[in-house]
Amino acid sequence: MTIRHHVSDELLLAYAAGTLEEGWRLAVATHLALCPDCRKRLSLMEDAGGQLLEEIVPEPAMATSFERLRQRVLEKSAPVRPASAAARPAAPARAAAPVLPEPLRSYVGGDVETLKWKSLGRGAYHIPIRTDDGTTMVRLLRIPAGKPVPEHGHGGRELTLVLSGSFHDGETLFARGDLEEADASVQHQPVATPGEDCICLAVTDAPLKFRSWLVRLVQPVLGI
Amino acid sequence: MVIRHAVASVSACMTIAVPILAPACPDIPIPKPRRDCAAGLQVKIKRARMSETARELTKDEARALLEAVGRDRDMAAFEALFRHYGPRIKAYMARLARDGSVAEELMQETMIAVWNKAAQFEPGRGNVSTWIFTIARNLRIDAYRKTRRPDFDPNDPAFVPDDSPPADAAVEERQEAERLRNAMAVLPEEQLELLRLSFFNDCSHSSIAERLNLPLGTVKSRIRLAFAKLRTALEDGQ
Numbered sequence A: 001m002t003i004r005h006h007v008s009d010e011l012l013l014a015y016a017a018g019t020l021e022e023g024w025r026l027a028v029a030t031h032l033a034l035c036p037d038c039r040k041r042l043s044l045m046e047d048a049g050g051q052l053l054e055e056i057v058p059e060p061a062m063a064t065s066f067e068r069l070r071q072r073v074l075e076k077s078a079p080v081r082p083a084s085a086a087a088r089p090a091a092p093a094r095a096a097a098p099v100l101p102e103p104l105r106s107y108v109g110g111d112v113e114t115l116k117w118k119s120l121g122r123g124a125y126h127i128p129i130r131t132d133d134g135t136t137m138v139r140l141l142r143i144p145a146g147k148p149v150p151e152h153g154h155g156g157r158e159l160t161l162v163l164s165g166s167f168h169d170g171e172t173l174f175a176r177g178d179l180e181e182a183d184a185s186v187q188h189q190p191v192a193t194p195g196e197d198c199i200c201l202a203v204t205d206a207p208l209k210f211r212s213w214l215v216r217l218v219q220p221v222l223g224i
Numbered sequence B: 001m002v003i004r005h006a007v008a009s010v011s012a013c014m015t016i017a018v019p020i021l022a023p024a025c026p027d028i029p030i031p032k033p034r035r036d037c038a039a040g041l042q043v044k045i046k047r048a049r050m051s052e053t054a055r056e057l058t059k060d061e062a063r064a065l066l067e068a069v070g071r072d073r074d075m076a077a078f079e080a081l082f083r084h085y086g087p088r089i090k091a092y093m094a095r096l097a098r099d100g101s102v103a104e105e106l107m108q109e110t111m112i113a114v115w116n117k118a119a120q121f122e123p124g125r126g127n128v129s130t131w132i133f134t135i136a137r138n139l140r141i142d143a144y145r146k147t148r149r150p151d152f153d154p155n156d157p158a159f160v161p162d163d164s165p166p167a168d169a170a171v172e173e174r175q176e177a178e179r180l181r182n183a184m185a186v187l188p189e190e191q192l193e194l195l196r197l198s199f200f201n202d203c204s205h206s207s208i209a210e211r212l213n214l215p216l217g218t219v220k221s222r223i224r225l226a227f228a229k230l231r232t233a234l235e236d237g238q
């Protein structure tokens, strides 16, 4: 499998820094499960985070800090676990591998054959995925072979991760593991490749209707 | 993946992400986080400190100490790690916590996790500062966000492992850490500043752009430039 479309630097940096909201994070984490190249890029970013931590101006710990820490670890000290070096199990036979990798599989409650698809009309199906960030809309889409992806963007950021089958957006092909990153400035219309249904994870900014009451809710926090 | 009990929450909207706060555990009161995306500009981090801290604890020394903690539950080694990393973790936590006691508490939690997980550290596959940074970062996410924290799982049968041949891990790792350090030391200040704001202050790139009065495109391109340089520095050494 060759992945051609990867996570952008700024999205991956937000993941590495821990600032990405849950919905976006789910799409990036699922791409990372399928993409050793991006995991390597992530390691570099985390190394940079570690190096910045070395260089940060230290803030003195409280005078009693270590004594307290010593007592806390001795109190509830876990038994020594054997080093897990080389403990990674051999990769299981590819034939048995699920279509949906973790963390996505847990989010939808099983692999593709167990899913309860809901019709969107015209042969397309979806499964809404619940996240708690309040700012993203996340769902699994199943697009019939040769058909366009139903309207699901609303001018904000949009991530689409292909899990099965493929789609074309203009001249560009997106297949398993490929991540399409689009924003309001990009006019696009993905169409499933003929011959096979396309299953993909779609994350967008939450719809405005939903966001309007959010705005009222957080206004006092933001002081605007 | 750790799935915590998720409470329906509303956490953020518009350009500035505003996490609603959830205490990491009930006995730690977590106040409203400080979200000053411009703070990094005032808090100057002197590059000169780098050599100073490097003399305190080299990467090899840190590795040996962490191994001693994992293997022998060596309290002296743990204290040496604490003396070096504790105040740094506290400073990292303080970027979001208004109250010093919260930063202190989150630092303690991080060091307890270091103690408990030390045996899982694989010296050939990472360096200590990265490992500790990721532990602190995950604790901080869990303390300040009510959502789950989805992550990939290397033991999942659908996980695609890296089948490129493993490099001579220990030697390679050491050289890469050195090259990265040197490459970061010569990054332009404007790029380094963006990395600090991204890593420490929990700011979205659009809010950084707003605070620094820069177009979002400029913020993004500086980030790309910075990582292109770091990647090149690592590849050149091979």
Ligand SMILES: [Zn+2]
Binding pocket: A003, A005, A006, A007, A031, A035, A037, A038, A039
């Ligand atoms: Zn990738």
